[in-house]
Amino acid sequence: MKKRAAILSIVIAFGFFAVAFRLVDIMLLSHERFSAKAKNQQTVEETIPAKRGIIFDRKGRELAINVKTESVFIDPRMVTSSERVAFALSDALGIKSDRILSSMDTNRRFVWVERKLPLEQTRSIRELNISGIGIVSESKRFYPKGPLASHIIGFVNIDKKGLEGIERRYDKYLTAMGENANVFRDARGNILSEGFMREIRGNNLFLTIDEGLQYILEKNLDEAIVHWQAASATAIMMNPHTGEILAMANRPTFNPNDPQASKASDRRNRAITDGYEPGSTFKIIAGVAALEEGIVKPDTKFDCTAGFIEVSGKKIRDARRHTHKVLTFTEAIQKSSNVGIVKIAQSLGIDKMYEYINRFGFGQRTGIDLVGEIAGMVRPPERWSGVSIGFISIGYEILVTPLQILRAYSAIANGGFLVRPHVVSEIHSPNGEILYRAAPEAQRIISENTARVFREVLKTVTEEEGTALKAAVDGNQVAGKTGTAQLVDPETNRHSNERHVSSFVGFVPVEEPKIAMIVVIHEPKGESYGGRVAGPVFRKIASESLSYMNVPREDYRERGLLLVRD
Amino acid sequence: MKPYYKFTYDKWIVAATAFLVLTGLVAIYSSTSVISPDLVERYQKRGIAVSQFDFVKKQIFTVFIGIIAMLVAYRIKLQYLKKMAIPLLLISLVCLLLVFTSLGISGGGARRWIKVWPSTFQPSELVKLSMVIFLAWYMSTSNYQKDRFLHFAIPITIMVIFQVILIKQPDFGAVINLAILTLSMLFISGVKLRYIFSLGLVGIPIIAKLALEPYRLERIIAFLDPWKDPQGSGYQLVQSFIAFGSGGMTGVGLGEGKQKLSFLPEVHTDFIFAMIGEELGFVGASVVVFLFFILFIRGLLIAKRSGDSFSYYLAYGISLMIAVQALINFAVVTGMVPTKGLPLPFISYGGSALIVNMTAIGLLLNISRNAQVLSEVWTEVRNNNLEDGSNIVVGKGYGYRRYGKLKIRR
Numbered sequence: 001m002k003k004r005a006a007i008l009s010i011v012i013a014f015g016f017f018a019v020a021f022r023l024v025d026i027m028l029l030s031h032e033r034f035s036a037k038a039k040n041q042q043t044v045e046e047t048i049p050a051k052r053g054i055i056f057d058r059k060g061r062e063l064a065i066n067v068k069t070e071s072v073f074i075d076p077r078m079v080t081s082s083e084r085v086a087f088a089l090s091d092a093l094g095i096k097s098d099r100i101l102s103s104m105d106t107n108r109r110f111v112w113v114e115r116k117l118p119l120e121q122t123r124s125i126r127e128l129n130i131s132g133i134g135i136v137s138e139s140k141r142f143y144p145k146g147p148l149a150s151h152i153i154g155f156v157n158i159d160k161k162g163l164e165g166i167e168r169r170y171d172k173y174l175t176a177m178g179e180n181a182n183v184f185r186d187a188r189g190n191i192l193s194e195g196f197m198r199e200i201r202g203n204n205l206f207l208t209i210d211e212g213l214q215y216i217l218e219k220n221l222d223e224a225i226v227h228w229q230a231a232s233a234t235a236i237m238m239n240p241h242t243g244e245i246l247a248m249a250n251r252p253t254f255n256p257n258d259p260q261a262s263k264a265s266d267r268r269n270r271a272i273t274d275g276y277e278p279g280s281t282f283k284i285i286a287g288v289a290a291l292e293e294g295i296v297k298p299d300t301k302f303d304c305t306a307g308f309i310e311v312s313g314k315k316i317r318d319a320r321r322h323t324h325k326v327l328t329f330t331e332a333i334q335k336s337s338n339v340g341i342v343k344i345a346q347s348l349g350i351d352k353m354y355e356y357i358n359r360f361g362f363g364q365r366t367g368i369d370l371v372g373e374i375a376g377m378v379r380p381p382e383r384w385s386g387v388s389i390g391f392i393s394i395g396y397e398i399l400v401t402p403l404q405i406l407r408a409y410s411a412i413a414n415g416g417f418l419v420r421p422h423v424v425s426e427i428h429s430p431n432g433e434i435l436y437r438a439a440p441e442a443q444r445i446i447s448e449n450t451a452r453v454f455r456e457v458l459k460t461v462t463e464e465e466g467t468a469l470k471a472a473v474d475g476n477q478v479a480g481k482t483g484t485a486q487l488v489d490p491e492t493n494r495h496s497n498e499r500h501v502s503s504f505v506g507f508v509p510v511e512e513p514k515i516a517m518i519v520v521i522h523e524p525k526g527e528s529y530g531g532r533v534a535g536p537v538f539r540k541i542a543s544e545s546l547s548y549m550n551v552p553r554e555d556y557r558e559r560g561l562l563l564v565r566d
Numbered sequence: 567m568k569p570y571y572k573f574t575y576d577k578w579i580v581a582a583t584a585f586l587v588l589t590g591l592v593a594i595y596s597s598t599s600v601i602s603p604d605l606v607e608r609y610q611k612r613g614i615a616v617s618q619f620d621f622v623k624k625q626i627f628t629v630f631i632g633i634i635a636m637l638v639a640y641r642i643k644l645q646y647l648k649k650m651a652i653p654l655l656l657i658s659l660v661c662l663l664l665v666f667t668s669l670g671i672s673g674g675g676a677r678r679w680i681k682v683w684p685s686t687f688q689p690s691e692l693v694k695l696s697m698v699i700f701l702a703w704y705m706s707t708s709n710y711q712k713d714r715f716l717h718f719a720i721p722i723t724i725m726v727i728f729q730v731i732l733i734k735q736p737d738f739g740a741v742i743n744l745a746i747l748t749l750s751m752l753f754i755s756g757v758k759l760r761y762i763f764s765l766g767l768v769g770i771p772i773i774a775k776l777a778l779e780p781y782r783l784e785r786i787i788a789f790l791d792p793w794k795d796p797q798g799s800g801y802q803l804v805q806s807f808i809a810f811g812s813g814g815m816t817g818v819g820l821g822e823g824k825q826k827l828s829f830l831p832e833v834h835t836d837f838i839f840a841m842i843g844e845e846l847g848f849v850g851a852s853v854v855v856f857l858f859f860i861l862f863i864r865g866l867l868i869a870k871r872s873g874d875s876f877s878y879y880l881a882y883g884i885s886l887m888i889a890v891q892a893l894i895n896f897a898v899v900t901g902m903v904p905t906k907g908l909p910l911p912f913i914s915y916g917g918s919a920l921i922v923n924m925t926a927i928g929l930l931l932n933i934s935r936n937a938q939v940l941s942e943v944w945t946e947v948r949n950n951n952l953e954d955g956s957n958i959v960v961g962k963g964y965g966y967r968r969y970g971k972l973k974i975r976r
Contacts, residue, residue, distance in 0.1 A: 005754045005882065009866055012889050016859045019896040020852065026810045026900060027848040034811020041808070042824040186827035 043182040050176035053202030057211040066139040069116040079132030116140040143256045151269040155256035176202035201430035208244035217247040224537045228524035240410035240516035242440040243419030272373040275399035279485025282395030286345040289356035292450045304339040312386025334460040345393030359445045360408040368421040376400045406518040413507035416451040417442035471535035475553030480506015482530035502533035576934035590913035595622040597834040628917040632924035639928025651703035658696040661689035688918035690740040702879035705755040712756040739908040789904040809844040817847030834915040862889040884926045
């Protein structure tokens with residue numbers, strides 16, 4: 001019976017070979033096909049969470065961050081009981097159940113219910129574990145300092161797209177594009193952990209803004225707007241040498257964490273988007289031009305005894321009586337004599353006047369890295385009327401932004417250079433590499449000497465007999481200029497006697513300017529002179545800022561004070 | 567004058583078995599280290615706490631018991647085993663019936679286990695070995711006449727009794743397995759073919775009726791075209807194919823398999839070979855198949871070289887028992903036969919099968935040691951004038967060389 005045993009053995013051995021061939025067929029010949037099927041069922045495409053870049057101030061303090069939130073959605077096809085879903089969600093989120101029911105009536109497989117909720121609120125929904133309700137985590141932009149520097153930082157929409165300010169201007173740097181990645185899952189759809197969290201982060205921005213200075217500026221601006229019951233106000237503080245904006249604020253303002261709650265006009269960064277007739281602060285253009293061209297010297301005398309001057313048949317008057325005498329060039333600026341400045345401008349001539357307006361950057365954007373900046377308006381000389389040279393020289397018939405004025409004064413502060421204002425100093429990649437570093441851009445527009453002489457002229461403004469005694473800072477000398485411009489009444493289209501723009505622009509300390517600043521207050525009530533309205537605001541901000549920046553008093557030697565540097 | 571000898575055990579068998587058991591431990595750890603929550607739940611119902619190492623720890627414990635069982639089987643005198651043939655069959659029968667008492671444990675819609683402290687035991691595994699031992703003894707008795715119908719009918723009746731009990735559990739896989747085993751052994755003993763054929767004629771309607779049970783029918787249909795319903799009845803097979811197919815030549819890497827994450831059903835038991843294919847590729851799967859092939863071939867050689875018919879039938883039967891079960895498992899997971907729950911010997915998780923199979927290997931080694939090659943020994947002694955205590959080598963040229971020391975009793 002060995003034969004039967006052999007037959008059976010051969011049959012079994014054949015079985016082993018059959019298995020081997022079968023394995024070749026499935027594992028080697030169909031490998032590609034089954035691998036594709038395996039990949040298809042074992043992996044699932046998932047969006048990697050993206051985190052927008054963080055915005056820091058110049059000292060690394062966070063101005064815009066991301067917080068973890070969760071969003072609730074419905075997959076209508078997975079819903080077994082729509083009433084139950086509607087009831088649970090309306091109970092947990094306080095939404096009308098009708099709205100939820102109607103949102104489920106769709107062919108789409110994904111319907112948002114409520115986005116970016118705090119984690120505590122979604123926990124109760126998660127615990128209910130109702131089929132059809134899904135929760136995904138989303139990061140939300142959060143501005144920890146609230147309204148502080150809101151006009152600079154801007155805000156984003158719900159999809160984290162920058163809509164205003166830095167958020168919009170640097171959107172492509174801050175944005176982290178959500179990528180899709182294939183991740184492994186099990187048969188129940190659970191995602192397998194890879195041992196680390198995949199995350200895409202945007203680039204971080206470091207601003208030139210100093211949170212401390214910004215706070216000082218905003219605090220005083222708030223006080224001023226209440227005190228003067230003003231319609232609006234703007235203040236900008238800048239490093240005059242580099243163009244770094246140290247602080248910038250406007251009133252009214254808004255909370256970037258809830259931009260919808262504010263009016264569109266509140267969200268405007270008036271410092272760069274709104275033009276105004278600058279009035280007396282513009283007088284330095286004619287003054288500097290005349291000095292630079294050698295037409296005048298600081299002690300050149302002008303006869304202003306008439307108290308008015310006729311230009312092409314129109315009278316331009318001086319505002320105050322004490323200027324009705326013979327004034328030197330310095331006194332004309334110090335006392336802000338209209339007649340004196342018009343005389344200087346006339347001796348300069350239309351072409352030179354226009355040239356210097358252009359040199360100081362009026363009628364052109366400053367190039368600040370924010371959105372919505374306007375160029376202002378300067379008409380070319382061929383469109384000037386006979387009286388234009390007079391009015392323009394004292395700051396009418398032109399439209400400028402507060403930032404343009406500040407930049408012009410910075411040129412005097414820094415020795416004659418026109419700088420490019422900017423708010424972003426560095427862009428860092430998520431790993432900390434520096435991708436961009438702002439380089440100061442400066443262009444010489446007047447000579448060193450003219451700037452130095454004119455600094456002395458401006459210094460007299462805050463001294464005895466100047467227009468802005470109230471802008472003087474204790475211990476440090478301020479160089480600056482007041483401005484009081486009449487607003488155009490939209491009804492009569494003429495300059496109003498009740499509505500004014502009061503401003504003060506200057507820099508401090510005079511010899512080694514650390515800050516250049518402009519304060520513009522629109523429509524203060526009861527008082528209109530720039531020296532009395534904007535001057536004190538300037539002084540308070542400047543004096544607090546200088547101590548914040550540890551700038552020593554210029555007069556510490558005379559006073560016998562001990563200077564302690566840290 | 568009678569030469570006395572004692573040869574060494576078959577090292578190939580030991581090596582192949584050890585390799586298979588170790589492969590099994592690795593595969594069990596790989597498949598159960600990622601525990602799915604429902605598996606935890608299922609085992610908790612049976613009072614077993616589950617952690618990452620629980621399965622492999624328990625299996626290692628079982629391997630030690632298996633080694634003890636193997637050593638006992640290796641040392642046991644075959645004469646004694648002959649006497650044990652009927653008692654063993656009765657013990658198996660009792661155990662199988664105990665499943666239906668309060669000692670029985672059900673799982674997955676079947677009652678297949680009995681409680682044995684500290685674990686469980688599956689009597690159907692023991693039944694197979696008992697049947698092989700019984701048949702080997704029965705067919706080697708001097709009054710066994712292969713042509714007599716009665717001598718065919720007796721083992722068939724015993725087989726049917728067991729099968730009826732097994733179908734009650736139900737354990738259709740064990741029924742088929744037992745039938746193949748019994749008929750194969752009767753076939754090699756030389757029974758008339760018409761007995762087997764007529765039994766087949768009777769059996770076909772019964773098998774057909776059993777096969778037409780709705781869930782079995784569904785499996786058969788799924789086997790014919792698993793892609794028709796890959797999420798339903800064809801799911802197991804489709805997932806098994808995907809596991810094998812994604813393995814390719816060298817596999818996705820040990821432990822890297824993803825099909826065990828609830829895609830493959832019964833991945834640590836019936837479908838463990840699919841996971842091996844996925845993780846170790848064609849190379850790994852072929853090695854496993856080849857190891858079983860070695861076991862089978864060496865078992866046949868042991869049978870061939872054994873002197874007496876009991877040893878012959880026993881060795882042949884054990885080789886068949888392991889090979890048939892391995893082949894059925896391979897065929898099921900590669901979709902060559904309809905899906906049927908049968909574990910892969912030595913590799914699948916499960917204590918009863920491992921202990922029984924290692925006992926069977928112990929018996930095989932026992933036979934290999936006692937392989938009687940009298941005529942060869944005499945030839946050697948005569949040709950080389952060997953004396954008491956001299957070394958002797960037999961089995962030259964048969965691929966079955968044995969070394970031993972010659973002792974001549976006068």
